[in-house]
Amino acid sequence: MPDLTPDEFRALGHLFVDAVADARAGIERRPVRDAVEPGTVRARFDREAAEAPSPLAAFPSLVETVTGDAETRWQHPGFHAFFPANASLTSLLGDLLSGSAGVQGMLWSTSPACTEVEQAVTDQLARALGLPEAFTHDGGGGGSIQDSASSAALVALTAALHRAAPDPETGWRARGVTGRERVYVSAETHSSLAKAVRVAGLGERGLRTVPCAAGTRAMDPVALSDAMADDVAAGLVPVLVCATVGTTSTGASDPVTEIVGAARPHGSWVHVDAAWAGVAALCPEHRWVIDGVDGADSFCTNAHKWLMTAFDASLFWVRDARALPAALSITPTYLRDAASDSGAVVDFRDWQISLGRRFRALKLWSVLHGQGLIGLRAHLRGHVALAAELAERVRAHDGLELACEPVLSLVCLRVTGDDDGTATTALLERVNADGRVLLSGTEIDGRPVVRVAFGATGTTAEHLDVLWEILTHPR
């Protein structure tokens, strides 16, 4: 059965694009999250795949029939849960071109365009964010687009493990992990670091949870320094410290400069995880999010959270372009390549876990092209302003209180005087049952908290008013 002809694709493509546009245009008529029983969607499928082909023209409406009542609508302007992952229509256009190219950008030569557009846009973004020039490909380091911040953390850890114990002869890490490697995080660090430690085979004791400074949710650099010194005295090897800027739970930030200072004497890799908050550095008034990064080894921020770029697009920069290939490059004969051997090119397969990679840079480029930095700053500032306005209303309200100071576009609140948390938990359930908004919860010092994260591309002041009405007058 041959594929569609380009002309057939053109005709069908219009139908599919119409379906996308209709879905976005009508999204507010739907609940943010459908109430659905587990197994509902699967039960609508036959056990066996169809033998006979069916017309693709009917496919969008089939998808709607099968899945349309079983969605959580991340692109709904009332989506304030977790961190919104905005998949702008601007980025979908670039993603379509990427799908069309269908390249595997594992080596420079398997798609020079894929490699070099990625280098160019990560260099541009490094400069736009105010990262040190050392983090650009021009400056001896460089950026890459990973599938997720979780993968970026695993790549950073793999490079750190290698740097901590290279074999003097081969340059390759001679032994596997010894059980003496240690990775330092705080209780607020994203779980992806614990997962990376597990995947890297360091064992549960490989993860050291450093206390936060008293009364804060930020890693105490003195406690970090002490822990590292104790570990070294005990014959252990401090391999990596993860500093977070904008934690997932409450938006708290670790003191990156002090953490770099504590890690430096031990030669530990410092990875800065700013998966959500990092993109805010596009705005001069939020540049604090990259404070101290000039001393770090790697920095990660997700374009697929708050930078309008459809998942997956996690931006990952390193200071030393050689560090990742040193740890990850393996060249069987079927991947031998003259351009690679020349040393004049970057092979991004050596910057990630998997071999194959999509042309992700196209959707990011389409966002940069279609929005410009001006558009992106307006997008970020709009959400920060909504968070500030919500925080103001909470401060002025008798029944609600801020659980901590808002950070950028994230507001954490609870019911005033709700010591055991039952009223706050009930509030979250009532609000989410309304259907027009979706929030998520967390805890601060063991007390339940409601998180409101602004970040969907369509969210405006009117949506804040709806949210406020639901929060203060639950049906």
Ligand SMILES: *Cc1c(COP(=O)(O)O)cnc(C)c1O
């Ligand atoms: C969301 C988040 C992550 C995980 O991001 P993925 O791209 O889904 O792996 C890691 N760290 C922080 C601080 C996050 O907010």
